[in-house]
Amino acid sequence: MAGTGITTDLVGRSLIGENDVVGTGGSAFRAVDPMSGEAIGPDYDECGPDDVVRATTLAATAFAAYRRTTPDERAAFLETIADEIEARGDAIAARVMAETGLPAPRVAAETARTTGQLRMFAATLREGSWLQARIDRGDAGRTPLPKPDVRQRSVPLGPVAVFGASNFPLAFSVAGGDAASALAAGAPVVVKAHPSHPGTSELVGRAIRAAVQKQGLPEGTFSVLQGAGHELGAALVTDPRIKAVGFTGSRRGGLALVVSAQQRAVPIPVYAEMSSVNPVFVLPGALAERGSELGAAFVASVTGSAGQLCTKPGLVFLMDGPGADDFVAAAGRALGAVSAAAMLSPGIAEAFGTATRATASSDGVRRVAEGVPVEAIACSGVPVLFETDGAAFLARPGLQGEMFGPASLVVRVGDDDELARIIDVLEGQLTATVHGSPRDRELAADLVERLELLAGRVLYGGWPTGVEVGHAMVHGGPFPATSAPATTSVGMRAIERFLRPVAYQDVPEELLPAELRDDNPRHVFRRVDGLPEI
C-alpha cells in the first residue's frame, strides 16, 4: 500500500510477539476459497508445543507490565488497533472474501463492528465503572471491634487464550470481542487463529502488532498462532501460564476445551459460546394479523450470511390457527427464491448437508421448500425449510439440534399446553423471540417470563440475527448455548470475564491502586458504603 508504509503481503507465518515464526508442529495447511473450492496460498506451518510455550511465556512476562498500564493507555491502544485495521481495510476485506466467501457488504459491516467495539471498549475503560471500585469506610471507634477500611477493585486474571471463530473472521476472531475485552481488562492475548482464514488472521494480527509497537507495549501483549489440528488448542488451554479462555464455535469443540481446562492442576474458566437454535414463537394474533409478512421476514433472517450465525432462528413455533398456513406458504415462497450462497468452508458445507438430511429423514417432518442451487459455487449451502408438529417435535429430541447454515424448522403447536411442554424440553439458548399482537397480551407476558429463564436475550418482534454491541447486550445464555451462563461475549460487560475482584483492607493511601485513593485521581465511578459516591 503505497505511501502508508504498511505491508499487506502475506508471508504465511505465526506472529509471536515481535517475531514472524514458522510453526514447528510439523505440518502445513492452506486456506480454501469456498467459491472455487481451491486452496489459496501462502502455506501456514502448524504451530507445535514449543511455539505455544514461546507465546505464553512472552505473554506471562508482558502481563507484569501490561496490567500496570493505565486504563487511558489501554484505551489508546485499542483505538490504535482500530486505526491499524482501517489502514489495512482493503487488503483485509479482499482476503476475508477470498477465505470465507462472505459478500462485500457483510465484510464491511463486520469490519465496522470490529473497529466500533474496540473504540467502545476504549470509552468504557476511560469511564471506569468496569473496575467495580467500592469503598467501605472504616470506623476505629466501633465496638466491640473496630471496623476496618475495606476497598475493592477488579484485577485482570492473566494471559488469555482466544480461539478465532469460523463464522466471524473479524468480529469474533483475532481482534474480535474476546480479544478486545481481554486486552481492555489488562490481559495479554494469545490467539489461536481459525484455520479457515489464516491470511485474514495474519493481516489483523499485524495490525495489532503495529499498535503494540506504536504504543510501546511489551511484545508479548499479543501473539497469533496458526494451526489446523486440535492439539494446538489443547496445548494452549492446558498451558499453566494461560488463565482464561474465550471461544466461539461448535458444541463439541467448546466442551473439549472445557474438559481440558477443568483437568488442569489449576482449573481456569472457559467462556465458550457454542450452540443455539434461537426459537421464535409466533402467537395467534400476530399470525392472523401478518402471517405472510412474518413468514417472509423470517426467511431473510434464516438465510442471511448463509445462515451461518449463532443467532440464526433454527426453530419457529406457530400457534396453529388463522395465519399459520399463510406464514408457512410465504416462508416457502421466499425461501424457494433464495439462491445457495457460499458456505465458510468445505467442512461446514458438509456438516450442513449431514444435518439437513437427518432432519429431512425424520418421521413427521415435511420439506416445505428448498432454495436455488448454484453450481458455480464449490462449497455452497442450498437453503431449506422444514415443517413438523408439536407432537412430533416432542417425540424427537434430535429435532432441536443445530443445523448450522440456511435451514430452519417450523413447528405447528396445537395449544398453550403443548407450547408449555415444548418450552420445558428446550435446551438453553442465546436468544428467544416472541411475535405478538395486542390480543396476544396475556400469552406474550407469560412467554417473556418463561423465556428469560431459557435464553440470554429475549426479543419482542424483530429477529435475533444482528447483535447490537452496547452496554445492555447479553450474548450468552444457559448451557449449552454457553459454558458460562452468567457472562456475555458481546457488549461492554464482556470485560468482566477476564477480571477478578480484590479487597484491600486498611492499606495506606500511598500503597493503594490509584482508583481507590481518597481523592479518586482517575475520576472513576465508585460506591461508598454501598451507594454511588457523590
Add this chain to the structure above:
Amino acid sequence: MAGTGITTDLVGRSLIGENDVVGTGGSAFRAVDPMSGEAIGPDYDECGPDDVVRATTLAATAFAAYRRTTPDERAAFLETIADEIEARGDAIAARVMAETGLPAPRVAAETARTTGQLRMFAATLREGSWLQARIDRGDAGRTPLPKPDVRQRSVPLGPVAVFGASNFPLAFSVAGGDAASALAAGAPVVVKAHPSHPGTSELVGRAIRAAVQKQGLPEGTFSVLQGAGHELGAALVTDPRIKAVGFTGSRRGGLALVVSAQQRAVPIPVYAEMSSVNPVFVLPGALAERGSELGAAFVASVTGSAGQLCTKPGLVFLMDGPGADDFVAAAGRALGAVSAAAMLSPGIAEAFGTATRATASSDGVRRVAEGVPVEAIACSGVPVLFETDGAAFLARPGLQGEMFGPASLVVRVGDDDELARIIDVLEGQLTATVHGSPRDRELAADLVERLELLAGRVLYGGWPTGVEVGHAMVHGGPFPATSAPATTSVGMRAIERFLRPVAYQDVPEELLPAELRDDNPRHVFRRVDGLPEI
C-alpha cells in the same frame, strides 16, 4: 419458651417444606459434644435420594412464585428470618455450644453476624443496584440499520443447594451467607446440614420455616436435609432441579462436588470455598520496630476459635534480621501459654493431629512451642508453632498444606529474591497480609502488587481472621482457595453468584420487568447508555 409460642424442642427431623420428615436413607446419627466426646440426642435419620427429590421438587415449584416476589417482599422475608433467629437465640446458642464447643462470646458474635448480614442483604435488595439494570436506548432512524432498544437486568438461576460448614454453625450454615444471598437473589434453597451440628441446623431451619409461613411464601422456598454420608451431597448436586451450589469446607469435599456438578447433563456452578493458609509477610522495618508485639498478636489470630477459621494465618514469613528472633520468641511465649480448646468434632481433632505431626516430622522444621493440654476436653487441639527457613520451605511443597486448627508455621526468609521465589510457588489464597513500617515502603508496594494476584483480600497491618460483612469485602480468591475466583462468599456481592443477566430487546413497556420500565417505579440504580441514570 413461655409466651412466645415458639417451640425449641428438637424432634430430630429434616425439614422439607412444611413437613418434618424422617429421612429415608436407612441410617441415623447423633451430634457429638466435643467437650465430653459423648453423643447427644436426638437421633437424626439420614436423608436418602427420595428425600432429595421431594425437597428439590418443592423448590422447583416454589421457584416459579418466589422469583416473582418483589425485592421489598424478599427483604421483609430476610428480616423476618433474622427476627425468628433472635426469638430462638438462647436455645440456638445453647445448642451451638453443645454441638461445637465454641465459647459463648464467639457464639454471640456469630449470631449477630448472621442476623446482621440477613438485614444487610435486605437493605441491598431495596437499593436495587444488584439487579444490574441497564438501558441502551434505541434509535429507529439510525442507518444502515435501526438501533434496537436493549435493556438488561439479572434473574435468579433457580433452586440452590447450600452445604452447611462445620466451623461456622450459624454464619456459613443454614441461614448463613450462602443461604441469605441465594434467598435474596430469588432462589429457593435446599440446605444439606453439616452432620456435626444437626440440632443447630434444625433450630435455625425452623426459624426460616416460620419466616416462610409468616411471609406467605411457597413452602418449597426452603428445606433442610440431615445426613452424615457423602451420598446425600452428591445426590443433591446432581439433581437436575438444582441450578447452583454453595459450599464452605475442605478441599477434598469441595473438589468432589465440583466434579459431580461438571458431569451433569447440564453442568452448574459450584461456589466452593475450600483451602487457604493466608500467608503473612512481616517486613524488616516492622520486625525491627515491633517484632515482639507482632509475634504475640499473631498468636492471638492463630489460636482464636481454636484456629478453625478459613482465614487463620497458617504461614508467616519473616524477613530475617533484627526483630525476627523477637517475633519468634514472643510468639512462642504467647502460644505456650494458650490452653487447648475444644475442636469442632472428633474428625477435625484427628485431622489436626495428623497434619501437625506431618509438619513436625518434616526435615528442616523445628517446633517452637506448644500450648497447654487440657485433659478434661475430649476433642481438643493443643496449639503448636513451627519454624523453618526459606530454603526448606521451597524444597517441601507439602509445607504449604493447611493445618486446620491452632497451628502455624514461621518461615525465615533470607532475602528479597528468596521471598520472590516463595511467592511464585504459593497457591491461591483467601487472604495475604503485609506488616511494614515507613522504611519498608518500597518492598511493601511491590508486595501488595504481587499479592493482589495471589489472594482475594490483601491486608496491610492487622490479621486476616475476622471477615467484615460489607459492600467491598471479598472472601474468595484464586484456586484452590475457591473454585470460582471471580466471586465472593461474604459481603453483598455474594448475591451475584446466583444471578444471570438477561437482555430484553424491543420488549414493550407493559411486558418489561418493573425495574426496566421507563418510569423506574422501583427506583433502582440503572445505567442508561452506559452512564448512571440522572
